Amino acid sequence: MAAVISAAGLARTFQTRHGPVEAVRGIDLTVREGEILGFLGPNGAGKTTTLRMLTTLLKPTGGAATVAGHDLAADPAAVRRACGYVAQSGGVDPQITVREELVTQGRMYRLPKAGAVRRTAELARDLGLTELLDRKTAALSGGQRRRLDIAMALTHRPKVLFLDEPTTGLDPGSRADLWDLVRRLRDEYGTTVFLTTHYLDEADALADRLVIVDKGVVAAEGTPSALKLAHGGSIDATLQDTFLAITGRGPAAADPAPVAV
Amino acid sequence: MLLHDTALVYGRYLRQSLRSRFALLFGVLTPLLYLLFFGPLLTGLPLGEQGSSWQVLVPGLLLQLGLFGALFAGFTVIMENAQGVVERMRVTPVSRLALLLGRVLRDATVFVFQAVLLVLSAVVMGLRAPLPGILIGFVFVALLTLSLASLSYAIAMKVRTPQEFGPLINAVSMPSMLLSGLMLPMSLAPGWLDVLSHFVPFRYLVDAVRDAYVGQYTSAHMLYGVLVAVGFTGLTVTVGTRVFRTAGA
Numbered sequence: 001m002a003a004v005i006s007a008a009g010l011a012r013t014f015q016t017r018h019g020p021v022e023a024v025r026g027i028d029l030t031v032r033e034g035e036i037l038g039f040l041g042p043n044g045a046g047k048t049t050t051l052r053m054l055t056t057l058l059k060p061t062g063g064a065a066t067v068a069g070h071d072l073a074a075d076p077a078a079v080r081r082a083c084g085y086v087a088q089s090g091g092v093d094p095q096i097t098v099r100e101e102l103v104t105q106g107r108m109y110r111l112p113k114a115g116a117v118r119r120t121a122e123l124a125r126d127l128g129l130t131e132l133l134d135r136k137t138a139a140l141s142g143g144q145r146r147r148l149d150i151a152m153a154l155t156h157r158p159k160v161l162f163l164d165e166p167t168t169g170l171d172p173g174s175r176a177d178l179w180d181l182v183r184r185l186r187d188e189y190g191t192t193v194f195l196t197t198h199y200l201d202e203a204d205a206l207a208d209r210l211v212i213v214d215k216g217v218v219a220a221e222g223t224p225s226a227l228k229l230a231h232g233g234s235i236d237a238t239l240q241d242t243f244l245a246i247t248g249r250g251p252a253a254a255d256p257a258p259v260a261v
Numbered sequence: 262m263l264l265h266d267t268a269l270v271y272g273r274y275l276r277q278s279l280r281s282r283f284a285l286l287f288g289v290l291t292p293l294l295y296l297l298f299f300g301p302l303l304t305g306l307p308l309g310e311q312g313s314s315w316q317v318l319v320p321g322l323l324l325q326l327g328l329f330g331a332l333f334a335g336f337t338v339i340m341e342n343a344q345g346v347v348e349r350m351r352v353t354p355v356s357r358l359a360l361l362l363g364r365v366l367r368d369a370t371v372f373v374f375q376a377v378l379l380v381l382s383a384v385v386m387g388l389r390a391p392l393p394g395i396l397i398g399f400v401f402v403a404l405l406t407l408s409l410a411s412l413s414y415a416i417a418m419k420v421r422t423p424q425e426f427g428p429l430i431n432a433v434s435m436p437s438m439l440l441s442g443l444m445l446p447m448s449l450a451p452g453w454l455d456v457l458s459h460f461v462p463f464r465y466l467v468d469a470v471r472d473a474y475v476g477q478y479t480s481a482h483m484l485y486g487v488l489v490a491v492g493f494t495g496l497t498v499t500v501g502t503r504v505f506r507t508a509g510a
Contacts, residue, residue: 055352059507080354091349093341095280107269108353110262152349 004160004192005031005054009063011216012049023049025216026063031194033159036186038207039196042247046216047196048088051164054194055085068159081109083160084153088168090145091152094138098129098148101137102155109156123151127181143174150181161185163195167202179206200239214247266356270363278371288330289375292322296383299444304387309448312475315388320398320470321443322383323376324463327402328443330375331409332434334368335417339426342418357506361411361498368410369403376402394473401470401490405463408494411501418504441467465489 010027013020024046031037041047052058054067056076065072068082092101102123106116124130127147132140140148146166153161163182167175179202185191197203203210204224211221220227229235232242278285296318303314310317341347350360376399380388413430420426440454441447441463447455458464469486477483 057348057351077354080352083352085349085352087345087348089343089345091345093277093344093346095277100276104269104273105353108266108350108355110265110354 002033003030004033004035004069005029005065005067005194007050007054007063007065010050010053010060010065011062012046012053012058013061022216024053024060027213027216027218029211029218029221031160031192033192034186034190036182036193036206036208037195038203038210039194039213040198040200040203040210040243041196041213041219043198045213045247047213048164050213051085051162051194051196055083055162056080057085081156082158083162084156084158085162086146086149086153086164086166088164090149092137092145092148095136097134097136098124098140099133101148102133102151105152105155111155119155123154127151127154141174142170143177146170146174146178147181150178154185157189158191160192160194163193165196165198167197167199175202182206200243204239212243212246220246263356263359263362266359267362267366270350270355270359271366272363274364274367275370278367285371285374286378288371289326289378291329292326292379293382295322295325295444296379296386300383300386303445308446310446310471310475311477312471313387313389315383315386316390316474317446317471318444319380319383319388319390320474321445321467322379323398323402323470324405324441324467325438325443326375326379327372327405328409328438328463329434330372331368331406332413332430334364334410335413335415335426335430336423338364338414338417339421339423342421347418351505358498358502360505361414361501364414365407365410365498365501369406372406373399373403390474391476393478394476397473397478398470401466401473401486404490404494405466408490408497411494411497415497415501415504437461437463440464443467446471462489462493 007027007029010024011022012024013022027046027050039047039050049058053060054065054072056072056079060072067079070078070082072079099120102120103116106119107113111119124133127150129144129147129151132144137145137148150166167178170178182193182195183206186193195207207224209221209223210227212219220231222230224239225235227246228237228239228242231245232238300315300318303318306314308314308317338347380395380398416429417426420429440458440461442450442458443463447458447464450458465482465485466489468482472480472482
């Protein structure tokens with residue numbers, strides 16, 4: 001299958017008052033078309049920074065990447081047309097109705113007015129928002145808000161959908177609904193999904209392949225079972241143990257010599 | 262495309278303003294209080310300018326309205342940054358210049374509307390000025406708010422927290438108001454203060470609007486006022502657009 005995202009040495013250094021901070025030190029990765037990729041890592045590993053570079057929000061300070069066949073640096077406008085992005089914080093105004101946000105979003109993707117209205121109805125039907133169209137976004141539940149955020153990102157039928165911790169703060173039922181939605185997007189529309197998460201059960205259940213980052217570089221990658229076998233010691237290892245083994249942040253091994261006898 | 266995008270962003274934010282009618286009127290309160298309770302004190306004083314005291318005070322109040330109002334416009338961007346709205350718009354193909362222009366044109370619309378209310382109240386209080394002069398005054402309010410709102414959004418994208426933004430803007434706005442002779446003309450000032458005030462761009466705008474209010478449309482003050490207003494607007498819109506394009510560091 002063709003690669004829809006490929007990054008080589010992608011890096012970002014922030015200049016701060018306390019000197020340079022290397023948030024991302026060199027990410028190499030390939031995402032194949034129609035794949036659900038789980039992008040994991042401890043807090044501060046550089047997940048969100050990588051996502052923000054791949055979606056053109058942040059200029060890389062090193063390396064290169066192509067998304068849907070377009071070079072990130074040379075043609076950011078084409079990358080924007082090809083991808084949808086749902087940030088952790090979502091991105092809707094609480095005082096505006098669901099309908100107005102969806103229609104304006106359609107217009108931002110340059111749909112004509114009638115087209116934006118039509119697309120709004122389609123998305124609302126597809127994501128179960130039809131009854132909520134005239135509510136202000138502040139009045140939505142957490143799960144409904146997430147569905148709206150995703151609907152906003154799907155406005156232009158992107159080839160690649162980036163989701164940054166999409167289920168954080170959702171109840172178990174809403175999480176299960178969201179997993180179904182992500183699978184359905186891939187199955188029905190062939191959308192490639194690139195998602196970050198802290199929930200290892202989510203990564204295990206949803207992702208075809210995992211990329212684990214630590215300290216700004218890729219620490220391991222592969223299918224969940226391959227990673228369990230290679231790093232967790234057996235295919236039956238939990239992803240939790242595997243993750244801790246890879247990032248080296250597990251509980252310290254029992255000290256062979258007691259400190260005091 | 263730029264026109265389409267600007268109209269789209271403008272429409273979104275104008276609807277936002279129209280939803281909070283109270284805030285729309287509230288902005289005019291401070292200058293209105295000056296007009297009512299400070300204006301009458303000046304009527305018998307020698308202000309060293311042509312025309313009535315109202316023709317001196319009202320131009321100052323108009324620019325005060327723009328100065329304080331537009332400089333604080335960035336607060337909305339700080340909120341929108343927290344809500345993720347700015348980033349969500351920046352991943353769409355929408356023009357970066359339009360993201361700024363749509364917002365600042367909304368601000369200019371709101372402040373010109375408030376300026377009209379202020380001038381109408383001033384007419385009731387006793388202001389008499391030629392209509393072309395009054396219209397020229399509104400153009401200056403529009404240019405001032407375009408430039409200061411651009412600057413404010415650029416600062417808001419950089420500092421990101423209200424705790425930093427508020428004090429910073431206060432530190433800029435208070436000296437700007439005092440040093441540009443908004444309340445009383447700088448022609449009353451001792452030499453050093455008059456010289457100092459020439460380093461504040463708003464000084465030239467106030468002088469120009471005061472000339473317009475007494476019917477002098479071709480004075481040197483007017484020329485400098487136009488040059489400073491247009492130049493400052495060009496500069497701040499350029500800076501603002503750059504920030505919307507590259508923000509996120």
